[in-house]
Amino acid sequence: MEYAGLVENSNDLIQVVDFDGYLLYVNRTWSDTLGYSRDELSGKKFFDLLYDRSNCTCQERIELLRQGKPVPRFEITYKNRQGEKIIAEGNVSLYCENGEPKGVQGIFRDITDKKKTELELSNTEARFQTIFESSVAGIAMLAPDGQFLQANPALCNFLGYTLDELRQLKITDVTHPEDVEETIRRRNIALAEKSSSLVCEKRYLRKDGSTFWAQLSSAWYFDNDGNPLYTVPVIQDITLRKLAEMEIRKLAHYDGLTGIPNRSLFTERLNHELEQAQANSRPFALIFLDLDRFKGVNDILGHAEGYKMLCQAADRLKKCLRANDTVSRLGGDEFVILLSGFKEEKNLTKVCNKILEDLSRPYFLGMRSISCTTSVGVSVFPNDGNNATDLLRHADMAMYAAKDAGGNCFRFYSQEMTARAVSRMELEEDLRQALVKDEFVMEYQPQIDLVNKKVAGIEALLRWNRPLSGMVPPEQFIPLAEETNLILGIGEWVMKTVFRQCAAWEQLGHLQLRVGINISGRQFVQSDFIDRVEQLLEETGANPQLLEFEITESVVMNDVDMVINTLRRLRELGISIAIDDFGTGYSSLSYLKLLPLSCLKIDKSFISEVNNNLEDRAIVEATIAMSKRLGLKVIAEGVETQEQCLFIRSQNCDEAQGYFFSRAVSAEEIEKKWLTITDMENSCQELLDRMAALNGAS
Numbered sequence: 001m002e003y004a005g006l007v008e009n010s011n012d013l014i015q016v017v018d019f020d021g022y023l024l025y026v027n028r029t030w031s032d033t034l035g036y037s038r039d040e041l042s043g044k045k046f047f048d049l050l051y052d053r054s055n056c057t058c059q060e061r062i063e064l065l066r067q068g069k070p071v072p073r074f075e076i077t078y079k080n081r082q083g084e085k086i087i088a089e090g091n092v093s094l095y096c097e098n099g100e101p102k103g104v105q106g107i108f109r110d111i112t113d114k115k116k117t118e119l120e121l122s123n124t125e126a127r128f129q130t131i132f133e134s135s136v137a138g139i140a141m142l143a144p145d146g147q148f149l150q151a152n153p154a155l156c157n158f159l160g161y162t163l164d165e166l167r168q169l170k171i172t173d174v175t176h177p178e179d180v181e182e183t184i185r186r187r188n189i190a191l192a193e194k195s196s197s198l199v200c201e202k203r204y205l206r207k208d209g210s211t212f213w214a215q216l217s218s219a220w221y222f223d224n225d226g227n228p229l230y231t232v233p234v235i236q237d238i239t240l241r242k243l244a245e246m247e248i249r250k251l252a253h254y255d256g257l258t259g260i261p262n263r264s265l266f267t268e269r270l271n272h273e274l275e276q277a278q279a280n281s282r283p284f285a286l287i288f289l290d291l292d293r294f295k296g297v298n299d300i301l302g303h304a305e306g307y308k309m310l311c312q313a314a315d316r317l318k319k320c321l322r323a324n325d326t327v328s329r330l331g332g333d334e335f336v337i338l339l340s341g342f343k344e345e346k347n348l349t350k351v352c353n354k355i356l357e358d359l360s361r362p363y364f365l366g367m368r369s370i371s372c373t374t375s376v377g378v379s380v381f382p383n384d385g386n387n388a389t390d391l392l393r394h395a396d397m398a399m400y401a402a403k404d405a406g407g408n409c410f411r412f413y414s415q416e417m418t419a420r421a422v423s424r425m426e427l428e429e430d431l432r433q434a435l436v437k438d439e440f441v442m443e444y445q446p447q448i449d450l451v452n453k454k455v456a457g458i459e460a461l462l463r464w465n466r467p468l469s470g471m472v473p474p475e476q477f478i479p480l481a482e483e484t485n486l487i488l489g490i491g492e493w494v495m496k497t498v499f500r501q502c503a504a505w506e507q508l509g510h511l512q513l514r515v516g517i518n519i520s521g522r523q524f525v526q527s528d529f530i531d532r533v534e535q536l537l538e539e540t541g542a543n544p545q546l547l548e549f550e551i552t553e554s555v556v557m558n559d560v561d562m563v564i565n566t567l568r569r570l571r572e573l574g575i576s577i578a579i580d581d582f583g584t585g586y587s588s589l590s591y592l593k594l595l596p597l598s599c600l601k602i603d604k605s606f607i608s609e610v611n612n613n614l615e616d617r618a619i620v621e622a623t624i625a626m627s628k629r630l631g632l633k634v635i636a637e638g639v640e641t642q643e644q645c646l647f648i649r650s651q652n653c654d655e656a657q658g659y660f661f662s663r664a665v666s667a668e669e670i671e672k673k674w675l676t677i678t679d680m681e682n683s684c685q686e687l688l689d690r691m692a693a694l695n696g697a698s
């Protein structure tokens with residue numbers, strides 16, 4: 001045969017069988033594919049080589065061909081020598097020799113591999129379909145312009161749309177308006193860079209208008225020429241996680257009490273503002289503020305009321321400011337405001353005045369209303385500092401300057417404030433050294449009995465002989481000593497020195513005089529205060545009957561029960577108690593009768609104007625009358641003139657202390673001048689002169 005070679009070498013399986021199915025011919029591909037040699041096949045029926053004979057329809061096909069009918073293309077499954085399935089596809093026709101039909105010839109193509117792949121593909125697709133349909137994550141398929149092509153039930157559920165509705169929409173239609181711009185930007189980047197994937201967090205919009213947070217992982221598919229085909233976004237609802245994150249952020253960044261930003265968020269915003277301001281050379285301001293005497297509210301009304309007041313203050317501050325300003329609570333009653341970009345200093349002044357005004361309106365705390373003023377300090381970038389630390393420190397300093405000026409006012413930072421702060425620091429440092437270097441001395445000021453016309457007592461007053469500065473009056477260092485707790489050591493030194501002095505005078509046989517000692521509140525509330533007093537009495541041999549401790553009203557207001565207890569124990573030791581600077585505190589008079597007191601000292605501020613100011617006069621009269629009724633001795637402090645002295649004597653004030661009689665002088669001078677007076681005959685000339693003048697005038 002001319003073309004026999006073609007048949008033999010064809011890649012298809014070619015076979016010829018007679019009408020009974022006996023194999024007459026197979027080509028090489030056939031025998032290679034099924035693993036049988038041609039010799040082995042002689043006398044074999046073709047049906048025996050099929051995988052499943054029972055279902056074989058070959059005989060029917062042969063019959064059709066014999067009847068001259070066509071047989072369509074079909075699939076046939078062989079079993080090879082190893083028993084494996086070989087699937088082939090092809091067609092058959094009549095085989096004739098010399099025009100005579102002798103059998104059937106078939107030509108088949110091995111499609112085993114193709115079938116396998118097809119099967120695998122359809123399995124995979126079925127699996128993917130299941131995942132797509134049942135996934136809890138929302139999955140979609142989008143056209144490059146964002147049009148929905150496909151969406152799984154989870155996504156339809158998230159968004160509240162049916163699949164048909166979604167197919168009418170683009171991704172931007174279901175994106176939160178604030179995230180649309182970013183979504184488009186990301187898509188443009190993905191298209192430009194031909195990036196295949198992207199992960200981000202964004203907000204989606206449901207059909208009902210509500211919002212949810214989702215984590216988005218998006219995959220992009222491109223054809224071989226780099227044209228975008230479609231994108232597959234996978235969306236997971238992370239709203240709960242986001243809410244938890246926001247809650248944590250809130251806790252970390254907001255003040256639990258007032259709900260306004262705390263120090264941490266404030267610092268973040270301040271640093272951001274600094275960057276912006278530096279880049280654009282625009283000014284901004286820090287406003288530091290602190291409620292005046294807030295501690296008093298807390299102490300007297302309790303913390304719960306104090307907290308209410310702070311919340312109201314925070315609310316008022318928020319209302320004073322624009323939305324892009326930040327008000328924050330740094331702790332306690334301290335607030336700080338970041339005032340972003342302002343045009344003129346005039347505006348800054350306006351804001352400060354508004355703050356002072358709004359914060360000084362009464363606060364309503366349950367049944368009561370309380371008034372409280374505020375001190376405000378301002379620092380401005382870049383003049384007062386170019387970093388957060390300096391700006392905050394300077395605003396704080398300015399706030400203290402406002403406090404020093406009496407509160408209820410604002411101060412802009414100035415360089416003198418730093419100078420003052422430095423000198424205060426030096427003062428503190430020197431004060432720390434003063435005890436060790438033995439720089440303190442005591443002076444004594446006589447108190448004159450206006451009835452018996454003689455010295456009834458002396459008050460011990462502390463002096464600091466500061467190197468290079470000279471004598472520093474106590475008003476300049478006692479408050480600092482109290483703030484720094486140095487007063488404890490200093491107070492102890494005062495007691496020891498005065499106790500010793502008392503004992504020495506007594507031993508010398510001088511007239512027995514009462515000696516007043518000022519006791520600081522800090523000292524008084526120490527738990528071992530009484531123990532120390534007892535110990536010092538023993539050590540020095542001072543006579544407690546001659547000692548009078550002076551405490552101020554504010555000490556008494558701290559904790560009345562504790563104070564009464566301490567005062568009782570002092571009385572048991574024999575020490576008497578005077579209330580100093582009476583009239584300047586905020587105390588109620590009711591406690592007076594509860595306390596074991598022996599004396600009231602009317603503050604010198606009332607005495608100085610007692611002859612001119614009707615109110616001061618009324619206060620002095622009333623205080624003296626009340627003291628008498630309570631059986632307390634009363635001393636007028638700061639008596640400088642004869643008129644003042646005459647007035648208080650006319651009101652039956654017991655004693656007077658002041659420059660009219662004597663300034664505070666050294667122990668030696670006291671001894672020389674005042675302690676030797678035994679009676680009117682040998683009393684000091686100075687006192688005699690004064691008294692004579694008084695008597696003459698009255």
Ligand code: C2E
Pocket residue numbers: 445460461462473474475478491494518519520550580581604637638639640657658659660664
């Ligand atoms: P204080 O206890 O009210 O003392 C009376 C103050 O008035 C003394 O001021 C005294 O020198 C002053 N003074 C007396 N007579 C007159 C007068 O006629 N006119 C005027 N203008 N002033 C007069 P000083 O010594 O400067 O003490 C001031 C305050 O410092 C005292 O007020 C007291 O609170 C405190 N202090 C003084 N020594 C001590 C101390 O040893 N310990 C403590 N904790 N505080 C002390």
Ligand code: MG
Pocket residue numbers: 459518550580
């Ligand atoms: Mg005093």
Ligand code: MG
Pocket residue numbers: 580581601603604637
């Ligand atoms: Mg006083």
